[in-house]
Amino acid sequence: MRRYLFLIAVAAFSAILAGCGSASRPDDTASDPGLDRLDWEHDAATIIVRLDIRENGNTSASNLNAIPPCTVWGDGRVVWVTRGDSGEEEVLETRATDDAIRTFLEDIINRGFYTWEDELVSSDPNAGVTQSLTVYLYDDVRTVQRATNWPENGFDLILEKCQQLSPTPVLVLPWGGWVSAYPVARDDRLPHWYWPETLDFTPAQMVANGEARWLRGDAVAEIWSMLRETVNRPQVIGPDEQAYQLALVIPGISRDAAAPPPGEDQPLPTPTPQATPTTAEIM
Incomplete structure (x- = not known):
């Protein structure tokens, strides 16, 4: 009953917005009183919108390494994925204004999100991808999952708007994360990256213990x-000359990442360079 009443309220709100024409005037959001009716949990740990893509048949490491295409948190933080000039994946982060997020949520609602239903995917778990859109409003979490076939190309259009919520993104350069390892067949035709000898644990130890290490x-x-x-x-390549596939999960960036261990939630301090002694000090 609670969910039914919520959907009725959303439908009524959408009708009000449509009557005001606000969906066709995104530049007027700051002065449109209709947007004041839409609010969300302004919490840094709460996901308000997430567009996600999961490739069916991926390895465990690949699933852990995959970053959702776009995520919006309650405090306005936005993280999304794009491609660099050489084809490498780039993860970007920015901060969106409340007005921008309200307009974005309004657009999702007006496209009919609360009328969309899950689409039955292929019975072959190793074929294709599964796309999902999750929205959290007024203590109600709703997720729609489909195999790329969205009404009026809704997923791609919403993803494009999500990636344009702010014009000032920065590149994500993480300083800490959970790393895990998975043994694979060694292929010497591929470029190699050797596990650093300075680390006090090895990929083989992570595999043996079935754990991720901070x-x-x-x-x-x-x-x-x-x-x-x-x-x-x-x-x-580990110290044992075995080949591994690594996974790195970053809190606040990756999907379903655990929090850092207690006391480990800040980057390591940058060493202070040693000053070169003057001639007088040497004398």
């Missing part, structure tokens, strides 16, 4: 950059 520092940035390569991704 990692901070330069190695995180190096692994993150390597995993964003889609064409010439190096094969990871």
